Amino acid sequence: MKHFIGLVGTNSDQSTNRQLLQFIQTYFKDQATIELMEIKGLPVFNKPKDRIVPDEVKVMANKIEQADGVIISTPEYDHAVPASLMNALNWLSYGIYPFVDKPVMITGASYGTLGSSRAQAHLRQILDAPELKARIMPSSEFLLAHSLQAFNEDNQLLDSSQVEKLTGLFADFITFVDLINQLIHAHGSNKKAAENFSWDNL
Amino acid sequence: MKFVGIVGSNADLSYNRKLLQFIKTQYQDLFELDVVEIKDIPMFNQSDDQTNSSPIQNLNQKILAADGVIIATPEHNHTIPAGLKSVLEWLSFKIHPLENKPVMIVGASYYDQGSSRAQLHLRQILDAPGVNAIVMPGNEFLLGKVKESFNENDQLIDTNTVKFLQGVLEKFVEFVRLVNRLEAPKEEPLPKEDLHVTGTIDTTIKEIDMAAEDWVEQAAAKVNAVEGNTYVKLNRGILTVDQINTFLASMPMELTYADDNNQFLYYNYTKEAEDMLADRVPGQAGNPLALCHPERSLSSVEWVIQQLRSGRQDVVRVHVPTHGPDKFVVHNYQAMHDEEGNYKGINEFILDFKPIVDWYLKQTGLTLEGDIDAGSGASQQDHGVDAGSGASEKA
Known part of the structure; x- marks a missing residue:
């Protein structure tokens, strides 16, 4: 069975993106184990000269390395990814490269109608940066709009068409992980490119 | 003009900081730039509101006070x-200092791209409803290969780049002026003022010719106005009419009462017109305001009344330098209101307050700084308020 990390894209105590990941975690428990990962409390990334990342980041990086894939669920703040998620990704690509060639599925929930569409588009660009270079599942948006009304008290998604869509995407993601694992030819050079990427030698 | 320059990096070494510092010194003839840092701003967390912390409030105040903002952003992970981003989230959560603020984006990066993707993201972010900044379109300034761009004195080496940056910044100054005009409150035109007093109000003494030289006598007879040693009950006290007159005559200023119907009802007659700061003659009492001002100044008179009646201004002051340097003469048009707040007319008081200033300076040992003449040019002059229009200048 596959093992995934469910990365909660916000440091907020109240989050429908966390709720969405919790739903995915239980709903698909027969297909994969999913560990939820929080990003709260990391220091603000400031490109330290010594390139030492905080211990909690190392723990996160290690878990991501071990996992078969990562599901990131992002809210949208000001048309973009929350600073706290950008911050986590800044740390998780600074001298350590757990995301290189890691299969990633993006989901998002928002209180309004758009379901974090712009944040998801940004996140795809971010994950494509040289030091992240994740393998993002293409053509697979999952936008959960009006997320405050989307769950019942047992944390079940109310809209059956949304559940159906998510089921399809999740099955695709498992296939996508297998596929990516066969696309190993570029992995060595991707890893090398990330490691050689230097702010100072450009 | 005053701008705030936000260093988009919290790293110790930042070429974006260098870029802003270069802009600050190189283009100081164009604007004043306050370069501010973001490293003390905590990570945004909507569950832990720190909007009122001093680093955020300091930045908030600086942005609110600035005419425009220049943000210099590096690029990390394509954004x-x-x-x-955390700073912008704080500034769009409980407070919104960037709302309608003109913003220009610049960016420096180590590689060729010069923060191109980050700048595009930043534009989208600044355009979000909670931020709502007005970002200058076009005019991208991307500084690539920064390590080779500055000399040891932190000056940009390439003269074409310096010239290009100058052009972009000049455009931004123009852009700020444009936006300020765009965002200036649209004031509804105020209703016309009836300066000829064609209507009446409750207190108008009717059927007497307002233009008559002896309006006071005629009107007094009509309403049996009290005078002499008759007592009048006031808030708070009792005076005779004589005592009220004595009291008002002793005021160290020329007082005029015009009611909310634009009728000139009273002035504290103590001097003849030629000895007054703004001349009045006894026959003018009762006149519509149109009658005691020259035709050419009626639009200014109307403007002043419109400000006061609408409440846009509580007092309109005009500095009148024509009396020479030995007098500090100010015409004050103070709105009057009843206890319910209804507009009741104008208390016009005109005084030379130099004797008070002189006395105060002598008492305290303080001195006036600068050229006294420099104080002239009240903003009301833009509206052509003709302070010199005395009451005797009948049209």
Whole structure:
């Protein structure tokens, strides 16, 4: 069975993106184990000269390395990814490269109608940066709009068409992980490119 | 003009900081730039509101007070740094200092791209409803290969780049002026004022010719106005009419009462017109305001009344330098209101307050700084308020 990390894209105590990941975690428990990962409390990334990342980041990086894939669920703040998620990704690509060639599925929930569409588009660009270079599942948006009304008290998604869509995407993601694992030819050079990427030698 | 320059990086070494510092010194003839840092701003967390912390409030105040903002952003992972995004999230959560603020984006990066993707993201972020900044379109300034761009004195080496940057910044100054005009409150035109007093109000003494030289006598007879040693009950006290007259005559200023029907009802007659700061003659009492001002100044008179009646201004002051340097003469048009707040007319008081200033300076040992003449040019002059129009200048 596959093992995934469910990365909660916000440091907020109240989050429908966390709720969405919790739903995915239980709903698909027969297909994969999913560990939820929080990003709260990391220091603000400031490109330290010594390139030492905080211990909690190392723990996160290690878990991501071990996992078969990562599901990131992002809210949208000001048309973009929350600073706290950008911050986590800044740390998780600074001298350590757990995301290189890691299969990633993006989901998002928002209180309004758009379901974090712009944040998801940004996140795809971010994950494509040289030091992240994740393998993002293409053509697979999952936008959960009006997320405050989307769950019942047992944390079940109310809209059956949304559940159906998510089921399809999740099955695709498992296939996508297998596929990516066969696309190993570029992995060595991707890893090398990330490691050689230097702010100072450009 | 005063701008705030936000260093989009919290790193110790930042070429974006260098870029802003270069802009600050190189283009100081164009504007004043306050370069501010973001490293003390905590990570945004909507569950832990720190909007009122001093680093955020300081930045808030600086932005609110600035005419425009220049943001210099590096690029991390194809987007802006998390630290800068965090700042923008705080500034769009409970407070919104960037709302309608003209913003220009610049960016420096180590590689060729010069923060191109970060700048595009930043534009989208600044356009979000909670931020609502007005970002200057076009005019991208991307500084690539920064390590080779500055000399040891932190000056940009390439003269074409310096010239290009100058052009972009000049455009931004123009852009700020444009936006300020765009965002200036649209004031509804105020209703016309009836300066000829064609209507009446409750207190108008009717059927007497307002233009008559002896309006006071005629009107007094009509309403049996009290005078002499008759007592009048006031808030708070009792005086005779004589005592009220004595009291008002002793005021160290020329007082005029015009009611909310634009009728000139009273002035504290103690001097003849030629000895007054703004001349009045006894026959003018009762006149519509149109009658005691020259035709050419009626639009200014109307403007002043419109400000006061609408409440846009509680007092309109005009500095009148024509009396020479030995007098500090100010015409004050103070709105009057009843206890319910209804507009009741104008208390016009005109005084030379130099004797008070002189006395105060002598008492305290303080001195006036600068050229006294420099104080002239009240903003009301833009509206052509003709302070010199005395009451005797009948049209």
